Amino acid sequence: MLAVAAAGSASAQKAATKAPGGFETKAKHAILMDADADLIFYEKDPDTLMPPASMSKLMTLALVFRELKAGRIKLEDQFKVTEHAWRTGGAPSGGSAMFAPLNSTVSVADLIQGAAVQSGNDACIILAEGISGSEDAFVKEMNKYAKEIGLTKSHFENSTGLPAEAQLFSIARQDHIDTVISDALARGQWVVCDRFLDSTRAYQGATGGVPAPVISALERLTLHGVMPNLTIVLDIPVEEGLARMARRRGAPDRFESQDIAQHERIRKAFLDIAEEEPGRCVVIDARKPEALVAEDVWEAVAERLSP
DSSP, X not given: OOBBOOTTOTTTOTTOEEOOOOOOOSOSXXXXXXTTTTEEEEEESTTSOBOOGGXXXXXXXXHHHHHHHHTSSOTTOEXXXXXXXXXXXXXXGOSSOOOOOTTOXXXXXXXXXXXXXXXXXXXXXXXXXXXXXXXXHHHHHHHHHHHHTTOTTOBOSSSSOOOOHHHHHHHHHHHHIIIIIHHHHHTTOOOOOSOOHHHHIIIIIITTOOOHHHHHHHHHHHHTTOOOSOEEEEEOOHHHHHHHHHHHHSSOOTTTTSOXXXXXXXXXXXXXXXXXXXXXXXXXXXXXXXXXXHHHHHHHHHHHHOO
């Protein structure tokens, strides 16, 4: 799960009224309500997108109960524990689990207990795969059903609430800011990064399917206003870029091994960012010899960053 708005937010409870009071909390986001009375006792930024961790299991269970009510599954149905469910959410994962053995079968009733009581990541994945055939297909249904029940801002990346790729990169970026960048800037030093927020916007956002509002929410949570003064986009045709990487690194990594069409989409995403933010971004033709590219880079630095 990547980010989700508070399920009972004021925007979804249009008829609800706030109860008076001076209660305060150090929590960044909070909502306290009596759903039966349609009364909100307290709220604090209830519509702000946030990573909810295991709270996303509630959405998984909501979809499971919908399927039970519709008669498409039964409590006594048996779902198999696949290697993906076992390795990602079970005993080898080191996270919360019901410890379902690999290749065993577990009843829907027991899986619900595993998800709701033990917060079992394996239980959620087993349910997702048993209902939809794969966790990815189940997540699509989660997002569709979330919109149907009024969670218009919420977006799910998995059935468990385990950190998704965009979230992991954002957290790593926040750590880099906290441990390196902020101190260097405070000392008046210049900081050069080979990748920053635009990589997440392009890879996980524009080409990875994570909605732009979710990417923006992650940036607000992790960047704390730290933004590049200048971003250099070294542009090169995909085939030529891949050939250079192969000569320099040998075997491609997970991102480099994607097909040509995906690389073309990623290239377009970076160019779109540069076009949308010309005050920050400069596109440089990286097909030129290295010395000429370096000259173009220094020219952009002198033009944009000189006092």
